[in-house]
Amino acid sequence: MALFQHPSGFATTGMARSAIFFSLLFLISALLALLYAFGFLGLFLAALTATTLLIVFLLFHPRNQWLVANRSRVGGAQCVALTFDDGPDPMDTPKLLDLLRKKGVKATFFVVGKRAEQYPNIVRRTWAEGHLVANHTWSHYPLFCFLMPRRLRAEIERCTESIRHCCGFPPRFFRSPVGLRHPLLAPYLENAGLEYVSWSIRTLDTFTANPNVLAERILNKAANGDIILLHDHLPRGTDAMLEALPRVIDELRQRGFDFVLAGPREDAGGTLEPATCEPVP
Known part of the structure; x- marks a missing residue:
C-alpha cells in the first residue's frame, strides 16, 4: 500500500487520510453544536466560516496534498509537460495529434472513459504515437x-x-474533473494502482477564445517543471488552443525547454519508459 509523506513529516496511507478527514469533520461538527447550544453565536459563526473555508480548500484546491497525494510538477532540468483533458474529441484531438507529431512533442492525455469508448x-492512435493516456473518470461528473x-x-x-x-493495459495516472477532491479518493486510487496528477499552470483555455491571450498567459507563467493544463475537447471547440500551441512550443524551445510526459509510460510488455527531459531529435 502506498504511503504519503505529509508536509508535517507524518506518513499516512490514503485510507488513514480519509479517516482523519471524517474524524476531524465529526469533532468540528460536535464543537459547532456545542457552541450553538450554549449561545456562543459569535464563536459559532467564526468557527463555521473557518470550517467551510477549510473544506473548500481541501476539496477544490488542485495542488493541496492533504486528502490526495499528487504530483503537480515534473523533474529534470528545463522540462515542462503539456497535458490535455476531457477528450478524445473526434474533430479536435486528431488535429492536435497532427500538430504534436509535426512539432515532435509528446504530451499526456487525460481521457474521459465514455468518450474513449x-x-x-483516437485513443489507440494517441498511445501509438508515444503519448501518455491517463484516467479522467468515466463521465466527467461536474460534482465529482x-x-x-x-x-x-x-x-x-x-x-x-x-x-x-x-x-x-490499464493507465497508471489519474486526474479528477476540474481537479476536485473527494474524501475517499485517495484509498480508491491506491486500490486501483493510480497516481494523481495535478497541474501548476491552469491556462483557462476553457474561457479563452483569443489564441494570443492564451499563448501569452502560458508563456508568461512557464517555468522549469511546470505541468500545463489544456483541453482537447470543449463545448465551443478548441480552435484557440490549436492556434496558440505552435507559438507556445516554439518559444519555450527557444528558451531551452524540453517537453516531457507527466509520468512514466508503460508499454504493452510492462516496460516503463521514463518521463525524463531528453532533447527532441
Whole structure:
C-alpha cells in the first residue's frame, strides 16, 4: 500500500487520510453544536466560516496534498509537460495529434472513459504515437467531490477498463474533473494502482477564445517543471488552443525547454519508459 509523506513529516496511507478527514469533520461538527447550544453565536459563526473555508480548500484546491497525494510538477532540468483533458474529441484531438507529431512533442492525455469508448481509434492512435493516456473518470461528473462511494469507484474503474480496452493495459495516472477532491479518493486510487496528477499552470483555455491571450498567459507563467493544463475537447471547440500551441512550443524551445510526459509510460510488455527531459531529435 502506498504511503504519503505529509508536509508535517507524518506518513499516512490514503485510507488513514480519509479517516482523519471524517474524524476531524465529526469533532468540528460536535464543537459547532456545542457552541450553538450554549449561545456562543459569535464563536459559532467564526468557527463555521473557518470550517467551510477549510473544506473548500481541501476539496477544490488542485495542488493541496492533504486528502490526495499528487504530483503537480515534473523533474529534470528545463522540462515542462503539456497535458490535455476531457477528450478524445473526434474533430479536435486528431488535429492536435497532427500538430504534436509535426512539432515532435509528446504530451499526456487525460481521457474521459465514455468518450474513449466512443472513439477508441483516437485513443489507440494517441498511445501509438508515444503519448501518455491517463484516467479522467468515466463521465466527467461536474460534482465529482460529492459522489457516493459506489459511484466514485465506478467512475474510476470504468474509465480504467475503457483505456484497457483501447490500449491493451490499464493507465497508471489519474486526474479528477476540474481537479476536485473527494474524501475517499485517495484509498480508491491506491486500490486501483493510480497516481494523481495535478497541474501548476491552469491556462483557462476553457474561457479563452483569443489564441494570443492564451499563448501569452502560458508563456508568461512557464517555468522549469511546470505541468500545463489544456483541453482537447470543449463545448465551443478548441480552435484557440490549436492556434496558440505552435507559438507556445516554439518559444519555450527557444528558451531551452524540453517537453516531457507527466509520468512514466508503460508499454504493452510492462516496460516503463521514463518521463525524463531528453532533447527532441
